[in-house]
Amino acid sequence: MKSFISKNKSCLILLLIILIFIIIFNVVYYSNKKDRISIEYETLHNGDVIPFNSKIEGNSYLHIKFNGDNAKYYYVSDGTYKSFLSVSYCESTKCLENNDYYKMDSLLNLGDTVSFSYDVLSYNEVFKKNNKEYTGWKVYLKGPVYSTIHEINYLGMYYNLVLVPTKSEKNECLYDKDNIIFTKSLNYTVDSIDDGWKKKNSIYSYEDTSKNILSFKFKGKKGDIVFFDLKNNTNTLNVYLNDININRKISIYNENEQFNNYLLFSSKSIVLDNEDEYILKFEENFTKNNYNKFYYNYTYIKDLKILRPVNNKEDAEYYYVNCGDDILVGSIDEI
Amino acid sequence: MKKNIIICIVSFMLSISILLTLNMGILSNHSQLPSYLQYFIFDFKFNIVFIIILIVFFIVIFILLKILIKFFCKINIPDSKKIWSSKKIFIISLISVFISGLMFLLTYYPGVCMVDSLQLLLDPKGYSFQYPLMYSLFFSKLFNLFIYIFNSKNVAFFILGLLQLIFMSIVISYVITWFHNKFKTNILTLLTIIYFNIFTIFSNLNIAHLKDTLFSAFILLLITLIYELIETKGYCLTNNKYKFKLTIVILFLLLIRNNAIVILSILFFLIIVLYRKYIKELIVSFVIIVLVCNIKLFLPDEYNRKPLFQESIAVPLQQLFYLDYLDLLEGDSKEYIDDLMPKEIVNISYYPLFVDDIKWSLIFNRYKLDTTKKEFINIWLKNMKPHFKEYIKAYLLQTYSLWSINSFDSYESNFFSISYNDSSIHQYYNDLYNKPILPSSIYNKLDKFYKKNTVFLNNGSLFWIYVLLSLILLYKKKTRYLLLFIPFFSIWFNLMLATPYSSAFRYMCSFGYALPFMLTIIFKSDEYLK
Numbered sequence: 001m002k003s004f005i006s007k008n009k010s011c012l013i014l015l016l017i018i019l020i021f022i023i024i025f026n027v028v029y030y031s032n033k034k035d036r037i038s039i040e041y042e043t044l045h046n047g048d049v050i051p052f053n054s055k056i057e058g059n060s061y062l063h064i065k066f067n068g069d070n071a072k073y074y075y076v077s078d079g080t081y082k083s084f085l086s087v088s089y090c091e092s093t094k095c096l097e098n099n100d101y102y103k104m105d106s107l108l109n110l111g112d113t114v115s116f117s118y119d120v121l122s123y124n125e126v127f128k129k130n131n132k133e134y135t136g137w138k139v140y141l142k143g144p145v146y147s148t149i150h151e152i153n154y155l156g157m158y159y160n161l162v163l164v165p166t167k168s169e170k171n172e173c174l175y176d177k178d179n180i181i182f183t184k185s186l187n188y189t190v191d192s193i194d195d196g197w198k199k200k201n202s203i204y205s206y207e208d209t210s211k212n213i214l215s216f217k218f219k220g221k222k223g224d225i226v227f228f229d230l231k232n233n234t235n236t237l238n239v240y241l242n243d244i245n246i247n248r249k250i251s252i253y254n255e256n257e258q259f260n261n262y263l264l265f266s267s268k269s270i271v272l273d274n275e276d277e278y279i280l281k282f283e284e285n286f287t288k289n290n291y292n293k294f295y296y297n298y299t300y301i302k303d304l305k306i307l308r309p310v311n312n313k314e315d316a317e318y319y320y321v322n323c324g325d326d327i328l329v330g331s332i333d334e335i
Numbered sequence: 336m337k338k339n340i341i342i343c344i345v346s347f348m349l350s351i352s353i354l355l356t357l358n359m360g361i362l363s364n365h366s367q368l369p370s371y372l373q374y375f376i377f378d379f380k381f382n383i384v385f386i387i388i389l390i391v392f393f394i395v396i397f398i399l400l401k402i403l404i405k406f407f408c409k410i411n412i413p414d415s416k417k418i419w420s421s422k423k424i425f426i427i428s429l430i431s432v433f434i435s436g437l438m439f440l441l442t443y444y445p446g447v448c449m450v451d452s453l454q455l456l457l458d459p460k461g462y463s464f465q466y467p468l469m470y471s472l473f474f475s476k477l478f479n480l481f482i483y484i485f486n487s488k489n490v491a492f493f494i495l496g497l498l499q500l501i502f503m504s505i506v507i508s509y510v511i512t513w514f515h516n517k518f519k520t521n522i523l524t525l526l527t528i529i530y531f532n533i534f535t536i537f538s539n540l541n542i543a544h545l546k547d548t549l550f551s552a553f554i555l556l557l558i559t560l561i562y563e564l565i566e567t568k569g570y571c572l573t574n575n576k577y578k579f580k581l582t583i584v585i586l587f588l589l590l591i592r593n594n595a596i597v598i599l600s601i602l603f604f605l606i607i608v609l610y611r612k613y614i615k616e617l618i619v620s621f622v623i624i625v626l627v628c629n630i631k632l633f634l635p636d637e638y639n640r641k642p643l644f645q646e647s648i649a650v651p652l653q654q655l656f657y658l659d660y661l662d663l664l665e666g667d668s669k670e671y672i673d674d675l676m677p678k679e680i681v682n683i684s685y686y687p688l689f690v691d692d693i694k695w696s697l698i699f700n701r702y703k704l705d706t707t708k709k710e711f712i713n714i715w716l717k718n719m720k721p722h723f724k725e726y727i728k729a730y731l732l733q734t735y736s737l738w739s740i741n742s743f744d745s746y747e748s749n750f751f752s753i754s755y756n757d758s759s760i761h762q763y764y765n766d767l768y769n770k771p772i773l774p775s776s777i778y779n780k781l782d783k784f785y786k787k788n789t790v791f792l793n794n795g796s797l798f799w800i801y802v803l804l805s806l807i808l809l810y811k812k813k814t815r816y817l818l819l820f821i822p823f824f825s826i827w828f829n830l831m832l833a834t835p836y837s838s839a840f841r842y843m844c845s846f847g848y849a850l851p852f853m854l855t856i857i858f859k860s861d862e863y864l865k
Contacts, residue, residue, distance in 0.1 A: 009621040010579035014586070018626060022633045030633045 084250050182316035182332065183225065184308035187219035191279055204282075205299040215281035220272045225320055226280060227269040227329050229303035240281040241270060268321070269329075280304075305329065340611040342400055349400075350392035352386035352795070354385075400806070402677060407807045410860045413841055415521040426516045428508035428528050435531070435538040435557070436500040444772045445489040446496035447750040448544035449841065453767075456544075460638050465646060468631060468638055469590045488767040492753070496542045499549070503541040506552040507531055507848075513559050514852055518859040526775035535784075536791040540844055542697055543750040550591045554822055556584045558849055561602075561822075562856075565815050569610030574616065581590045581820060582620040592721055593642075594833075596628055598825035605821060634682050644705045644744040645694040649833045651715045651732055653690050657729035659723055660685045661862045668714045671707075675700050687732040688743065734831050735795075736838035748840035749789040751782075793838060797846040798827050807857050813864045819856065 143261065165286040197204055204214060220226070226241065272278070282301060310316050313332065321328040405739055411519070440446060446627045455462050456478045459471030474495065481491030511531075515524040531537050540548045560581050563571050571577040588595040603624075609613055630636060645652065658664045659672045659681050676684075676699050693699060704711060736742045752769050771778040806821045823846055830842055840847070856864070 007573070007616070008578065008619040010575055011582050011623065014579065015619060017621050018623065018630075022630070038708060068561070069658060126765060 025027050043303075110259040181225070181307075182313050182318075183311050183320050184310050184315060184317045186218060186224065186306040186308055188216045188280075188304075188306050189215040191215040191281075197282075204304075213281060213283050214301075215279050216304070217277065217279050219276075220278045220306065221275045221308065222272060223309055224272045225269050225305075225307040225309070226272065226278070227303070227305045227307055227320070228280070228301060229268075229329075238283045239268070240279075240283065242276075242278055243281075269322070303329070339814050341809060342404070342806060343397065345806060346393055346397040349799060350389055350396050352738050352799075353396075353740070354392055356479070356741045364618055400803070403803065404807055404810050407803075407857060408810055410858055411861045412520055412523060414519040414862070417521075418519050419515070419521050421512050421516055424524055424528075425508050425512045428511045428531075429504050431528055431532050432507050432537075432541070433504040435499060435535070436504065436541040437497075438781065439535065439538040439785065440493070440496050440500060441773055442521065442541045442771070442778060442785060443542075443751055443769055445493035445541060445767070445769070446544065446753065447539070447769075448753055449747060449750060450754045452544040453753070463631070463638060464642050467546065467590055467593055468634075470549075474544070489770075492767060495544065499544070500542050503548060503552055506555060510559060510852065514855055517562070518855055518863060520855075523851075523855045523858065527855065530851045534791060534847075535789045536840070536844075536847065539749050539751075539785070539789050540841070545718045545750075545841055546591050547841040547844050550588065550595070551848040553584050553587045553591065554845040555852070556580075557588065557822060558819060558852060560584060561819050562816075563746070564606070564610070565818055569606075569613045572610065572613040578616060578620060582623055583592055583622055585620070585701060585719070586627055588673065589624065593824075594829050597829045598822055599624070601825045602818075602821050605818060609815075609818070619760065619825060644708050644711075645699075647693070647833060648691040648711070648715075649835050650733055652693055652735040653709070654726045654729040655715060655730075656681055656693050657683050657687065658725055661725070663722055663725065664718070668718055671710060671714050674703055682746075687729065688735055688838070689746075690733065691835050694835075732839050734834060737794050737827065737830055737834060737843075739795045740793065740799065742795070742838045744838060745790065747836065747838060747842075748791075748838065751786060751789075791847055792838060794840060794843045794846075797843055797850070800850070801827075801846060801853070804853055804857055808860065808864075811860055811864070813860050816856065816860070 192213060192215050194213050196212050228239070305318065307318060307320055307329070309320075316332045319328075319330055321334055346708065381552070444685040451462070455466055456475050459466075459468065459475040462471060465827060477498075478491055478495055482488055485491055485494070511524060511527050514527070515521075540551070546846045561579065572581075585599055603617075603621075607617070607736070626633075630692070654670055655668075659669070661677065664672055672681075681693075682693045731738075753767060771782075773781070796803070801820060801823050805817055805824075806816070808816050808820075826843060826845065830837070834842065836842075
């Protein structure tokens with residue numbers, strides 16, 4: 001035994017160091033570990049937090065199933081760094097069109113199921129709700145959706161969250177006559193467009209080049225509404241109205257400070273104060289590293305309208321409703 | 336006789352490799368494919384013409400190999416009469432390698448990295464399902480410490496690169512000095528020093544945030560230890576200091592790259608077989624290796640992420656999606672693959688040389704794949720027989736640059752900027768970007784020079800060179816010394832089984848780092864290899 005120890009002295013010391021390291025690592029980890037709180041969910045509102053208990057936390061993927069009820073978009077974010085959302089497949093509804101798998105604006109019908117695979121990294125944010133701290137991911141349900149979580153399954157590294165639709169409160173907003181503004185659209189002209197921007201089926205999309213500006217010119221009056229609906233995977237797109245940045249200052253996700261600069265699936269409307277000639281400019285900031293086309297080429301301006309209020313429905317082409325967090329713009333035929 | 340049979344086998348393999356390489360791009364019936372794909376589809380038939388060409392190639396290569404081997408066998412560089420001092424060699428190597436690297440680092444201030452490096456620094460445990468946890472944790476903590484000290488991500492990133500450069504300079508200089516002392520030939524030592532300075536790829540790798548650079552450093556150290564092992568016929572295993580050095584090197588290899596376990600398993604198995612009388616000397620080292628391999632089991636669950644199934648099935652994935660791309664899948668196989676990724680997406684994202692476009696696509700349903708592993712394997716096996724030819728093609732395409740002397744691009748082979756594979760990471764690193772600190776006239780010249788010259792042999796060529804070197808040893812009857820090649824061939828075989836991208840030089844950069852040393856061994860084998 002003695003000779004064994006003396007022959008392997010250095011390696012035994014190394015073994016001891018590794019064991020001490022493992023012990024210290026565990027001691028430090030468990031002494032710093034906060035209690036995780038698991039809560040029951042009944043309803044889920046826009047901006048609600050889904051906290052996960054310690055058993056679930058720290059895994060790689062969140063598999064989410066939504067049952068939609070005329071929801072326009074579903075958007076899930078961990079609230080911090082990684083906010084991918086992708087459609088894996090759709091059932092009983094054609095939710096994907098024109099090979100555009102990032103365009104999630106197709107209407108879903110009651111009972112439809114869409115599955116999303118979502119990369120959840122370990123950037124769990126600590127949220128506060130009812131004076132309790134939770135670590136988890138923040139769920140944003142954009143559009144008129146009001147759902148309950150039906151099930152959370154622990155499936156190794158994945159979880160299923162099935163949202164079952166209930167009565168939508170947000171839909172009622174659309175039918176509140178006092179909120180609806182009847183509008184007609186005004187013409188605008190393209191002021192400048194770089195090679196990186198392409199127009200296809202009235203959707204402008206940004207494809208990587210070094211040139212990156214797309215701007216529109218129009219004559220606006222006080223009370224006109226500039227509405228745009230866009231999708232951008234990160235905060236790399238800036239939108240300016242007469243050189244004033246308008247997509248950073250006011251965000252539809254501004255309940256939490258961290259989201260003020262975070263633009264995803266963002267729609268926005270600006271009510272003009274003055275009669276003037278305006279230039280609306282979209283500028284992509286990102287320099288692509290030419291690795292994977294999927295990661296970068298999906299900035300879209302899905303919709304752009306300059307709307308002027310009209311007095312009656314007969315003269316109107318579009319309706320405009322501001323439903324708190326959500327701005328609804330649609331054809332007048334819908335209502 | 337035995338030697339000739341081996342040369343015959345190598346010549347045959349090399350003939351096929353060259354013939355397949357020459358056939359790339361010759362097409363007749365794939366006009367429906369996009370042009371960039373057409374280029375990558377093999378289109379040849381095993382007819383009489385093919386066989387005749389193959390035989391001609393085989394004969395020519397066999398003769399050439401024989402001539403080449405005989406030529407190398409005759410080369411014997413004598414010992415220098417007056418050996419330069421070790422100290423001098425160490426200092427010259429250290430300074431030259433460091434300065435070459437520093438020039439690179441200053442040109443591309445604050446440093447360069449591969450696409451995943453910043454994610455590893457930001458979230459080491461989040462990426463532990465794919466990257467070695469301890470490596471990522473160490474650099475992440477170090478990076479955060481430097482940010483805390485210098486209050487600048489750029490300076491912190493620069494310091495990380497600088498520290499790696501210092502470490503690499505020391506290791507390279509140590510190994511150069513070790514070889515200088517062992518083989519006592521000034522000219523070979525001098526050529527080795529020149530090699531590390533003239534090929535800017537090594538200056539590039541020395542400063543790049545890659546696990547592969549550090550992995551190569553420990554492979555170099557491992558080579559010196561294996562040499563000692565062969566030279567002493569295993570007796571050095573009784574030496575406490577040697578065992579410690581061997582264990583430390585293996586330990587770091589395991590901590591730096593996940594597939595080191597495959598490489599070391601083969602090496603360890605051979606060491607045990609060849610030097611079995613010293614087997615008991617390796618008990619503690621073995622315990623340490625087993626412990627380190629399973630270190631995640633002793634850490635909190637959060638750090639013990641299961642590896643994704645997709646990471647171990649690069650070749651089967653490419654084979655099935657190749658079939659899907661060509662509309663050859665039917666029934667439940669088609670249904671299953673469609674669930675993993677819709678056909679419309681496969682049409683635009685399938686790339687025969689790069690599995691990441693499939694497995695890391697946002698659309699790819701890795702959830703399904705991970706929960707239906709058995710089903711995937713069954714579907715893969717089921718389609719093997721009816722589509723064997725397509726399977727072979729897909730495999731050859733996926734591993735193309737590992738066996739071919741040609742390469743299509745240099746992705747992940749050289750590094751000139753801080754790369755992001757995910758644009759959303761920008762908001763965390765918004766003040767971390769490359770900005771030249773050298774005067775613009777100098778920067779422009781250096782940038783142009785580096786971008787033009789930071790190239791090296793492709794992976795396939797390096798593999799065939801190593802095959803040639805091992806044949807020379809075999810021819811010289813120095814068979815025991817073939818153990819030196821085991822780490823390299825293990826790396827290559829491992830990549831042939833599961834490489835995500837065959838032309839990435841970083842996966843095989845240890846071949847490049849070790850090349851001058853392996854050549855030294857060959858040139859000095861008559862005198863020193865007993």
